[in-house]
Amino acid sequence: MPYLDDNLVVFTDLDGSLLDHHSYDWQPAQEWLNTLSAAKVPVVLTTSKTAAEVAELQRKLELTEVPFIAENGALIGLPDRWQKHESSTSGHIIGAAYEDIRHVLVALRQRYDFEFRGFGDVNAQQVIDWTGLPLENAKLAMQREASEPIIWFGNSLDFSRFEKYLHQEKLALTRGGRFWHVMGADAGKGPAVKWLSDCYAERAGKPVVSIALGDGPNDIGMLNASDYAVVIRGHHDHKMPVKEGVNVFRTEQYGPEGWKEGLDHLIDR
Ligand SMILES: [Mg+2]
Known part of the structure; x- marks a missing residue:
């Protein structure tokens, strides 16, 4: 004890x-x-x-x-x-900085037409709609440094491919309450x-x-x-x-x- x-x-x-x-x-x-x-x-x-x-x-x-x-x-x-x-x-x-994560996400979406939206793709009003947070808190939640919450709109087959490509970039997905969180694979x-x-x-x-x-x-x-x-x-x-x-x-x-x-x-x- x-x-x-x-x-x-x-x-x-x-x-x-x-x-x-x-x-x-x-x-x-x-x-x-x-x-x-x-x-x-x-x-x-x-x-x-x-x-x-x-x-x-x-x-x-x-x-x-x-x-x-x-x-x-x-x-x-x-x-x-x-x-x-x-x-x-x-x-x-630990893992990857936010700009690097965003860079990978945008590149993968352009290349494979993956259907998802992250905080970096939307404005504060959209984050409010997703989370129910008041404006001030939504703004704080958008000040990201090392992970990106996303909402996936595509099918499950594409999701597996998305996950595989993220792994190749040393990134990984963690499941949260409302979002998937993309962050460094070792984080x-x-x-x-x-x-x-x-x-x-x-x-x-x-x-x-x-x-x-x-x-x-x-x-x-x-x-x-x-x-x-x-x-x-x-x-x-x-x-x-x-x-x-x-x-x-x-x-x-x-x-x-x-x-x-x-x-x-x-x-x-
Ligand atoms: Mg808890």
Whole structure:
């Protein structure tokens, strides 16, 4: 059982995990956020959202000094006091940069007549229609750096060909709630958690003890890459298998209540 004074790092999914699935509230988790903050344990938001969207949440959660993982693991945001990168992006990209992904997508569509639309093909109103987000949030969701959400309109045979051609370009498709996400084939929440855990270990000069909390299938890579996994009860029927060797706890409660339940069970204060 991990202790608060271990070299702990907490990785957490947002929607349905730290944030309530419906209200986006996190109050049940606030006491733990305070405790972790007082113990200098970083809480790394690990999400499909963009860096621009995460920045706002980090401010509200008072986590601006902590790295974050955005765009399903394709982008790792680093706080200012960490080393600066020369690139124009807000952090470390795993896989491919947005412009390169767009370049491949446009070329494949021109060549094979594939029927799909991505965020880079449409205006904010279309993104609002697809997602139901308010205008300001839709704009933040369109500020992409390392992955492209697309909607596929073609047939399944073309889709298999599309997937094959993406693989040849070292890109891959991840299924999200509404969209398919095109990103680097080696990117994902799992590789990002591994990369950041290694960073923390190097900075501290000792191994980290990582705890990951998530509710959905796109969190499995993150849960598998951690020492302790909290599978938060989800509003879905998907199996949530976690690989052997990871210490798993499955909560009874949903969302931030489950988040609290997981840490109550796991961390010895
Ligand atoms: Mg979730």
